[in-house]
Amino acid sequence: MKRIITVTVLNQSGVLNRVTGLLMKRQFNIESITVGHTIQPDISKMTFVVNVEDEQKLEQLLKQLQKQVDVLKVNDITEKQIVVRELALVKVVSPPAVRAEINSIVEPFRASIIDTGKNVVTFQVTGSPEKIDAFIDLIKPYGIKELTRTGVTAFVRETQKVNTPQLSILK
Amino acid sequence: MMKLTVEETEQVYEEPITAEAPMQLNGADVFIETLHKHQVEVIFGYPGGAVLPIYDALYKNPIKHILARHEQGAIHAAEGYARVSGKVGVVIATSGPGATNLVTGIADAMMDSIPLVVFTGQVATTVIGTDAFQEADIIGITQPITKHNYQVKDVADFPRIINEAFHIASTGRPGPVVVDIPKNMATSMFVTSKEESQEVNLPGYQPTTTPNFLQIQKAAQAISTAKQPLILAGAGVLFAKASDELAAFAEKYQIPITNTLLGLGSIEGNHPLFLGMAGMHGTYTANMAIQTCDLLINVGARFDDRLTGNLNYFAPNAKVVHIDIDPAEIGKNVPTEIPIVADAKEALEALLAQDSPNGNTAAWLESLNVSKEQYPFHYQASEERGLLPQQVLELVHEYTNGDAIVTTDVGQHQMWTAQYYKFRSPHNWVTSGGLGTMGFGFPAAIGAQLAKPTAKVVSIVGDAGFQMTLQELSLLQELRIPVKVIILNNQALGMVRQWQETFHGERFSQSLIPVQPDFVKLAAAYDIKGYKIETFEDAKLQLKEALESDEPVLIDCRVVQKECVYPMVAPGKGLHEMIGVKPE
Numbered sequence: 001m002k003r004i005i006t007v008t009v010l011n012q013s014g015v016l017n018r019v020t021g022l023l024m025k026r027q028f029n030i031e032s033i034t035v036g037h038t039i040q041p042d043i044s045k046m047t048f049v050v051n052v053e054d055e056q057k058l059e060q061l062l063k064q065l066q067k068q069v070d071v072l073k074v075n076d077i078t079e080k081q082i083v084v085r086e087l088a089l090v091k092v093v094s095p096p097a098v099r100a101e102i103n104s105i106v107e108p109f110r111a112s113i114i115d116t117g118k119n120v121v122t123f124q125v126t127g128s129p130e131k132i133d134a135f136i137d138l139i140k141p142y143g144i145k146e147l148t149r150t151g152v153t154a155f156v157r158e159t160q161k162v163n164t165p166q167l168s169i170l171k
Numbered sequence: 172m173m174k175l176t177v178e179e180t181e182q183v184y185e186e187p188i189t190a191e192a193p194m195q196l197n198g199a200d201v202f203i204e205t206l207h208k209h210q211v212e213v214i215f216g217y218p219g220g221a222v223l224p225i226y227d228a229l230y231k232n233p234i235k236h237i238l239a240r241h242e243q244g245a246i247h248a249a250e251g252y253a254r255v256s257g258k259v260g261v262v263i264a265t266s267g268p269g270a271t272n273l274v275t276g277i278a279d280a281m282m283d284s285i286p287l288v289v290f291t292g293q294v295a296t297t298v299i300g301t302d303a304f305q306e307a308d309i310i311g312i313t314q315p316i317t318k319h320n321y322q323v324k325d326v327a328d329f330p331r332i333i334n335e336a337f338h339i340a341s342t343g344r345p346g347p348v349v350v351d352i353p354k355n356m357a358t359s360m361f362v363t364s365k366e367e368s369q370e371v372n373l374p375g376y377q378p379t380t381t382p383n384f385l386q387i388q389k390a391a392q393a394i395s396t397a398k399q400p401l402i403l404a405g406a407g408v409l410f411a412k413a414s415d416e417l418a419a420f421a422e423k424y425q426i427p428i429t430n431t432l433l434g435l436g437s438i439e440g441n442h443p444l445f446l447g448m449a450g451m452h453g454t455y456t457a458n459m460a461i462q463t464c465d466l467l468i469n470v471g472a473r474f475d476d477r478l479t480g481n482l483n484y485f486a487p488n489a490k491v492v493h494i495d496i497d498p499a500e501i502g503k504n505v506p507t508e509i510p511i512v513a514d515a516k517e518a519l520e521a522l523l524a525q526d527s528p529n530g531n532t533a534a535w536l537e538s539l540n541v542s543k544e545q546y547p548f549h550y551q552a553s554e555e556r557g558l559l560p561q562q563v564l565e566l567v568h569e570y571t572n573g574d575a576i577v578t579t580d581v582g583q584h585q586m587w588t589a590q591y592y593k594f595r596s597p598h599n600w601v602t603s604g605g606l607g608t609m610g611f612g613f614p615a616a617i618g619a620q621l622a623k624p625t626a627k628v629v630s631i632v633g634d635a636g637f638q639m640t641l642q643e644l645s646l647l648q649e650l651r652i653p654v655k656v657i658i659l660n661n662q663a664l665g666m667v668r669q670w671q672e673t674f675h676g677e678r679f680s681q682s683l684i685p686v687q688p689d690f691v692k693l694a695a696a697y698d699i700k701g702y703k704i705e706t707f708e709d710a711k712l713q714l715k716e717a718l719e720s721d722e723p724v725l726i727d728c729r730v731v732q733k734e735c736v737y738p739m740v741a742p743g744k745g746l747h748e749m750i751g752v753k754p755e
Binding site: 009010013014017018021022025056059060063064066067068069070071072 | 310311314315318319322324339373374375376497498499502503506
């Protein structure tokens with residue numbers, strides 16, 4: 001099962017390395033990871049997506065992360081009401097003859113053109129990873145020359161509908 | 172007038188102009204001062220280019236420094252010192268090879284939760300990352316094997332980093348902390364200020380030491396209804412100095428106790444409620460108690476695989492209570508019904524304060540006592556067979572009255588020591604448990620002796636492990652501390668040989684060492700008295716003499732090569748499937 005985990009850390013050199021190293025040592029494969037400052041310049045927040053098979057392994061992962069001296073807070077937000085966003089840049093083969101057609105296809109995605117060349121157009125698209133997958137599927141037949149995705153960043157919504165499960169240790 | 176060089180001009184310029192002129196020190200001086208503040212009495216180390224400024228400061232303001240003959244010797248000695256003194260062990264090595272030679276000791280300290288602060292030199296910040304002479308990325312290398320690590324990037328941070336390093340190493344679950352010091356940080360000028368706070372402020376590091384009251388109540392409730400409860404006590408009891416509370420707890424609720432390898436000494440070896448060590452080479456009684464108990468109270472142990480055997484069969488009927496200061500250990504290997512995150516001492520005190528009734532454990536204790544009688548450790552001695560390692564250990568126990576500090580490496584000699592030496596008190600047992608490090612025991616004994624100069628320190632080593640760090644005989648020669656080195660010499664990597672005999676059809680691939688140095692002559696080369704013992708009769712006389720000596724002594728015991736450690740839980744088997752429980 002895919003989990004979205006946010007980690008609030010002190011913004012010190014080597015922290016990212018420490019967190020990813022820990023995951024590597026315990027054989028977790030990171031699907032995506034994003035890091036950036038919070039409103040406090042000395043505190044950063046990471047969002048990462050990992051595939052974890054069972055609950056016990058997940059709990060172990062959260063505890064091991066929490067154990068790091070530079071880590072302030074660890075949250076598994078997968079089952080909460082959250083906002084999740086990802087950015088993708090897609091360079092598509094787009095000769096003038098089909099450009100209008102492509103534009104009309106991507107319009108519902110609210111993707112914007114951020115660069116054009118003679119035969120290519122670069123789109124920027126943001127949204128949930130599923131939306132970006134759908135966008136890419138749609139545009140693929142025209143020929144994708146280059147694609148880069150940022151990985152997801154996320155946090156919990158202000159209003160929560162359901163309670164989320166707790167670590168067994170807190171029960 | 173002499174012309175000032177650029178460097179000198181800069182120094183003059185840096186002199187701060189304030190009303191109350193603060194003292195000018197360089198990083199190395201601040202380093203030594205901060206160690207003094209932490210009451211560091213002894214440093215184990217080895218100098219080199221990158222730490223020259225620090226050694227220069229040591230020359231001016233001496234703290235006792237032990238010059239090991241290899242960095243690995245230095246760090247194992249520091250581990251022995253830390254384990255026995257209860258203080259933080261301090262190690263210094265230079266950059267590159269000096270630092271990488273410490274890696275085994277750092278990993279060892281991490282696995283066994285030993286508090287160390289390890290200072291490594293580093294090339295100057297101006298050349299870090301250029302593959303400079305003697306440069307190694309020790310922060311990257313030690314990240315997975317330290318509790319935390321630091322590189323000093325600004326000399327102003329130096330005292331704070333050292334304070335934090337000592338705090339992190341010694342609190343919560345202890346462990347090693349590495350502080351990497353670029354050479355120019357040791358030479359940069361540091362401006363002291365009186366307002367500087369000594370308080371450690373680490374928002375991300377707040378170990379929980381006080382147990383949750385509800386969980387304590389739940390545990391007490393479980394104890395009062397259990398018919399076959401069992402305590403498994405690990406090294407966490409020793410770190411928390413909770414031996415008295417452990418004994419009181421066991422006695423109050425009449426619960427039998429077993430130990431992990433590293434927990435030995437947390438309860439007196441002859442205590443009527445003690446079942447002996449559990450695990451791969453533990454007692455049959457202890458292992459069967461784990462398999463049949465209905466309540467397992469783990470105090471400060473981490474359910475290592477050498478203890479649990481195959482987890483699928485481990486403690487099938489037991490409700491598990493796990494007391495540990497490290498929440499990440501709870502539920503890691505064994506599902507836990509009642510988790511208690513706390514210091515072992517506080518948790519046991521809280522449990523003692525509960526006035527819940529005892530479960531009736533009389534029948535359970537009776538059956539365990541019968542089992543203890545029926546299944547003791549056993550060996551078959553005869554004159555023709557020659558000297559057995561178990562005999563040597565029984566004699567060592569007898570002559571030292573169970574009071575000696577005993578250190579070992581890993582392997583057969585370690586298991587026999589755990590089986591046959593009955594520890595009477597905590598902190599008398601120093602062994603490499605988690606990492607299983609050959610070469611650990613001898614230097615650790617030197618550190619242990621320095622921590623307790625009046626104690627009898629015995630290092631039980633194998634002939635192979637001893638040869639990994641025997642250069643530290645130089646330290647014995649130099650310091651004249653009365654460490655007794657007892658080599659259980661079977662001319663083999665004993666445990667490897669045993670496994671090859673049992674699991675690899677007696678194909679003894681690279682495990683026999685028929686050509687050994689003459690250890691007695693080797694000792695003589697270091698001006699240390701040596702004994703060679705080949706028979707039980709020799710052992711009785713000479714071992715006594717050697718152990719009574721107040722000088723360093725090396726004793727080469729030529730023991731039977733074919734002797735195996737029994738009983739044993741084979742890898743992949745459950746604790747109930749022990750082999751070699753009774754003599755064949």
